[in-house]
Amino acid sequence: MKRSLLLFTMITLAFLLLLGCSSNEDDSNNESSDGGSEEQxxxxxxxxxxxxxxxxxxxxxxxxxxxxxxxxxxxxxxxxxxxxxxxxxxxxxxxxxxxxxxxxxxxxxxxxxxxxxxxxxxxxxxxxxxxxxxxxxxxxxxxxxxxxxxxxxxxMPGFVYNTAVFDELGVDYPQSDWTWDDFVDKAYEIKEAIGEDGWAIEDGSGGQLQPLFRYFARQHGQDLFTEEGKLGFEEQVLTDWWTMWDQMRQDGVIPDAATSNEYDGLPLEANMFATKKVALLGLPANQMYLYEEQMAEGEINIVRDPHIDGGPNGEYxxxxxxxxxxxxxxxxxxxxxxxxxxxxxxxxxxxxxxxxxxxxxxxxxxxxxxxxxxxxxxxxxxxxxVDLSEPAPYAPEGVNELETLFSDNAEAIAFGQKSVEQAVADFMNEAKSILGE
The missing domain is CATH 3.40.190.10 (Periplasmic binding protein-like II)
Incomplete structure (x- = not known):
């Protein structure tokens, strides 16, 4: 009888211990992600x-x-x-x-x-x-x-400028209703005022396909891509774009290719605009405050990207x-x-x-x-x-290859390795191949 009672007691204690462990495990496993669970x-x-x-x-x-x-x-x-x-x-x-x-x-x-x-x-x-x-x-x-x-x-993007820099140069501020012709004229005016100490603006001919070239194409009634994922702009639009920037480069209004590469990828505080090597910068509006924080004087203001007289808006x-x-x-x-x-x-x-x-x-x-x-x-x-914006087709599969192709051909023009005409022809042919046209 005593042995049976002892055996029964041992079984009961083991059962209770097992039940307690099981209960603790369930409680732990059921805790929410914010409830202090030990599982990370x-x-x-x-x-x-x-x-x-x-x-x-x-x-x-x-x-x-x-x-x-x-x-x-x-x-x-x-x-x-x-x-x-x-x-x-x-x-x-x-x-x-x-x-x-x-x-x-x-x-x-x-x-x-x-x-x-x-x-x-x-x-x-x-x-x-x-x-x-x-x-x-x-x-x-x-x-x-x-x-x-x-x-x-x-x-939304635009062109930013520091009022103190323009005041020092004696150049009027750009206006939001300016055209691309006004933009080029302003760039030459800035270069004349700044002399050998800098340039009007960074080289905007290559880099990304968007947003600047995309605005230019949209203002011609075209776009980078069609809704079907094909190339959406004609050769002449790209020719006009690269010709404009190449002429300014040859005239020293924008930096030469080696200088552009030297500054490429530097942190904000060391780039050409923050160090006053250029007076204009294409920029998303939300980044304006960063430059005002870096500059000891002046106010950073922004104007729309230039437009084409009689053309549609480029905004999206x-x-x-x-x-x-x-x-x-x-x-x-x-x-x-x-x-x-x-x-x-x-x-x-x-x-x-x-x-x-x-x-x-x-x-x-x-x-x-x-x-x-x-x-x-x-x-x-x-x-x-944003009220001026219109929808824009999404980029198709293969856009990363197109970005590289665009940048490489723009850089080849900048270094004098290709003429504008050759670069345009190479880009258009390879781009259509990438997109399966």
Whole structure:
């Protein structure tokens, strides 16, 4: 009897101990991502930008990690050109970050390859709450009917200038109603005033296909691409573009090719505009304040890109976006991060107008009182010019190759390796081959 009682007691204690362990495991496994679970998740986030942007984004990430202690964010960043080269390699290698900064010019290339996660279900269910977004802002993140990116901010480009530099040179400020002929005349006027100490403007002939050349093409009633993904502009438009810049280069109004390469990729504080080597700079309006912070005197103002008399407007809505990659193993955590980034009050106060005013209505209202004078000027400019914008076709698959082709041929002209005519012919033929024409 005693042995039976002892055996029964031992079995009962073992059962109770097992039950307690099982209960603890269930409680631990059922905790939410914000409830202090010991299981840690790491997501990666990549973006492009300068030193100031990196600091802001790191502040926002710090806030997110504090609010979500079980989610760690691996931070990947770099300059504009390096960013896209790295992302292309990461996507091809199957190790793309969970959350990536995205751009309208490149989104369709990644979306059509299935590299970006379609967010429709997350948005419709409220898992990714964008109910505060105006329809236009939400639609700007679509490729076809699929939401594949979420707007951080909306911006518009133009030409910026420092009033102190123009006053010192004795040159009148540019006006927003100027034409391309006015632009060239102003460039020569600046060069005459600045002498051997600098140039009127950086070489804008190559680099990206957009936004400057795209404006030029759209003002001719054309565009970079058609809705069907074919080349959307004629040879003569490109010939006129490269001829204009080549003539200014030969006349010393813009820097020679070697000087341009020397300054290419330098941080904002060391570039030609910040160091007053040039007096004009093509720039998204949201970056105006960065230059005013760097310059001891003067006010940074902005005017529209030049236009063609009697031609259509070149403007189209531009913005900076966040996307979740299809390869991400942590899409829910990635969605939490995006929602926090674009809607958390403290986060948007840090972001302010870093890549344009926030797209969400409440977030936009939150930052208004936080803006400095140059940021307010940028918002006013964006609000004015966005009304002039018209839709633009998304870039087709293969746009990265086209970017390289465009840049290489523009550089070949700059170094005297090709004539304008030869470069145009080479670009058009190879571009059509890339696009399957």
């Amino acid at each position: 998740i790491e997501i990666s986030f990549s973006w492009w930008g300068d030193t100031g942007r990196h600091e802001k984004y790191n502040e926002i990430i710090d806030l997110f990690e504090e609010a979500h202690p079980t989610i760690k964010v691996d931070r990947q960043f770099g300059g504009w050109g390096d960013y896209w080269d790295r992302l292309t390699t990461q996507v091809s290698g199957g190790n793309a970050p969970d959350v990536v900064s995205m751009h309208q010019f490149y989104v369709s290339d990644y979306a059509r390859r299935g590299a970006l996660h379609v967010l429709n279900d997350k948005v419709e269910s409220g898992e990714l709450d964008l109910s505060d977004y105006p329809e236009a802002a939400l639609d700007s993140g679509k490729v076809g009917d699929d939401i594949v990116m979420v707007a951080k901010g909306i911006t 809505i531009e913005g900076a976006y966040l996307s979740i990659t299809e390869a991400s193993p942590h899409k829910e955590a990635a969605a939490e991060f995006i929602e926090f980034f674009v809607s958390n009050e403290e986060a948007v106060k840090i972001f302010k107008t870093e890549q344009g005013p926030p797209a969400g209505t409440e977030a936009s209202n939150t930052v208004i009182e936080e803006l400095t004078p140059p940021e307010k000027r940028a918002v006013e400019y964006i609000q004015t010019t």
